[in-house]
Amino acid sequence: MYDEDDYEGDVAPETREPVKNKWHTDELANEVREILAALEAPPADGEVMDTFQRTIFRGRQFGVDGRGRVVLTCRCILESEGNEDAFREPFVSAVAGVCGDEFAGRELELIEAFDRINLVGIFETMRALEYFRLSDVPSVVSAVVRNKVRRLLSPPSLPAASKKGRQERKEEAKRERRALISRVVERKIELGRKLAALRDAIPGNKQFGWAVRKQFDIDDSSDVTEMMRVARLYGDRPEIFCNASWHALTELASSATSEGERRKFETRISAGERVNGAEIIRARATIGVRTPRSARDERANHIGGS
Structure with missing residues (x-):
């Protein structure tokens, strides 16, 4: 592997x-x-x-x-x-x-x-x-x-005869947004499965990069890695990927998230609780886990101060 x-x-x-x-x-x-x-x-x-x-x-x-x-x-x-x-x-x-x-x-x-x-x-x-x-x-x-x-x-036009109250319109907008997020997540999960299968077939980085650009028109290696990692962890777990945003899934799948924290968030998401990416990042910070971004910032500050 x-x-x-x-x-x-x-x-x-x-x-x-x-x-x-x-x-x-x-x-x-x-x-x-x-x-x-x-x-x-x-x-x-x-x-x-x-x-x-x-x-x-x-x-x-x-x-x-x-x-x-x-x-x-x-x-x-x-x-x-x-x-x-x-x-x-x-x-x-x-x-x-x-x-x-x-x-x-x-x-x-x-x-x-x-x-x-x-x-x-x-x-x-x-x-x-x-x-x-x-x-x-x-x-x-x-x-x-x-x-x-x-x-x-914007804002979306409403039928002239609409009698919907403000709260009802707000709830409808939330449902539409969640449906859109779900479609985006499902597409990325499916693409991640295809990328992971291609990666298994082509172990060499250079050859894999060529194949990804040719077959999927994707140049960003971080996007490719992200989609593969999420698909491997959650591609067969709809109770997770159908109830979380893409940002939350990428933070869950990140190597910076400990296995223990990951399981806790998975349990909450499976139970129907809304969990966002920022919350997962904060949980990592409280236990002293360095995220890839914080490590880069630290190196940049060190270089800038030298």
Whole structure:
């Protein structure tokens, strides 16, 4: 059995040959073309095709509707006023980023919201400021688009005839949030199982890192290690992972949490008690366990003071 702590995400030299990603298949390309043809969308360039193929591929990896996300992304751009010229990157990725779980069930509102968001105008404003590097553009455009959509669609609209009281709405919002958290946890657990199986088959760090990037499009080795560790400990224990946040699960599975403390928290979670990650961290601190973060901070302070 290997130790996940040994995996540090070793990568091959930067001179490596380009890797053909899993979503670069004729099947996915044809699937995207069929969707675009059905929507009477304009021709998509290579970057847009790559984004849509990756969206469908990763949707299947996580058990979500990638095709629906592609359709909604196209509609938000092509059916909104003034965004006809934004059917290209970085705008397609930015719009796809808000077409997921956060606004599920509010598709028409989302499309209407883009009537008030000038995608190309966002980019022109950034260029006029002469502040952002070219490499920053995709992430900044995505952040701006998400913030604008949230302002337009929050708080969630209620039916005009709704007679719900404030407390009832609050409880409903809590239930929706817990359902969303559960979906995220379940997807990460499933991905963690797949990563752990791949790790068992590929013991070498460098080869494993290559395989993870190629099959799952994940570059962050800490995320990979985290998902594998949680899946190994709790992947077959729904009484735990169905009743805890991802943060709580990662802190429970951390090597900094003692076995005794872990069992205590597991008992509470199994009994239906809500336990959060901060509480687990505090419990470690009271028994003098150094967390990985505190150790790093200590080393940084030492270096800074030398």
